[in-house]
Amino acid sequence: EAQVTQNPRYLITVTGKKLTVTCSQNMNHEYMSWYRQDPGLGLRQIYYSMNVEVTDKGDVPEGYKVSRKEKRNFPLILESPSPNQTSLYFCASSPDRRDSRNTGELFFGEGSRLTVL
Amino acid sequence: AQTVTQSQPEMSVQEAETVTLSCTYDTSESDYYLFWYKQPPSRQMILVIRQEAYKQQNATENRFSVNFQKAAKSFSLKISDSQLGDAAMYFCAYRRYYGGSQGNLIFGKGTKLSVKP
Numbered sequence: 001e002a003q004v005t006q007n008p009r010y011l012i013t014v015t016g017k018k019l020t021v022t023c024s025q026n027m028n029h030e031y032m033s034w035y036r037q038d039p040g041l042g043l044r045q046i047y048y049s050m051n052v053e054v055t056d057k058g059d060v061p062e063g064y065k066v067s068r069k070e071k072r073n074f075p076l077i078l079e080s081p082s083p084n085q086t087s088l089y090f091c092a093s094s095p096d097r098r099d100s101r102n103t104g105e106l107f108f109g110e111g112s113r114l115t116v117l
Numbered sequence: 118a119q120t121v122t123q124s125q126p127e128m129s130v131q132e133a134e135t136v137t138l139s140c141t142y143d144t145s146e147s148d149y150y151l152f153w154y155k156q157p158p159s160r161q162m163i164l165v166i167r168q169e170a171y172k173q174q175n176a177t178e179n180r181f182s183v184n185f186q187k188a189a190k191s192f193s194l195k196i197s198d199s200q201l202g203d204a205a206m207y208f209c210a211y212r213r214y215y216g217g218s219q220g221n222l223i224f225g226k227g228t229k230l231s232v233k234p
Contacts, residue, residue, distance in 0.1 A: 042226040097219045104150035106222050108162035
């Protein structure tokens with residue numbers, strides 16, 4: 001089954017304790033992205049990656065890191081989480097525009113609910 | 118920078134009636150996609166409908182249709198014969214083409230739709 005898988009789905013942690021949210025897709029997509037969703041603010045982009053070893057900042061990158069060493073994986077790293085990073089996080093992917101499967105659509109993971117105390 | 122505006126934070130509709138959700142966007146590009154995503158209480162992001170800017174014909178998917186007004190930069194979603202399962206947060210989103218690639222997905226802040234039995 002074609003999917004984007006995020007882990008963990010739920011996490012409660014404390015300020016300063018490093019954590020990683022993993023994201024993996026099995027659709028051979030070039031493009032991957034992380035969003036955070038907060039009430040009243042919609043979804044805002046944190047980081048994105050156009051392909052392996054190519055990453056770039058989105059609108060709200062502060063406090064986050066990413067890496068793209070393999071095409072299928074795009075982990076989100078919070079080196080020193082703070083309470084303002086309490087949010088719902090989504091990973092998403094899509095094929096390259098030149099891919100015949102491309103419809104412009106992003107395929108989303110199920111979300112990771114993170115609480116930082 | 119491109120922006121997406123949803124001016125209705127909340128809407129309500131009677132079951133079996135029709136409701137229209139509004140969306141406007143700001144861009145200087147001519148080549149882009151527009152989307153409506155649905156987010157039910159499960160928090161999944163589900164694609165409802167998509168529109169390519171070069172296509173003048175409005176997209177339809179069963180009970181869902183759009184009114185795409187390119188000159189006015191308007192992209193409203195009409196839900197006909199509303200069902201209880203349509204209750205969700207609805208996000209309008211924009212994604213541009215540029216060169217041989219496609220840009221990031223930019224979301225509006227969402228409209229929460231309630232369906233009354």
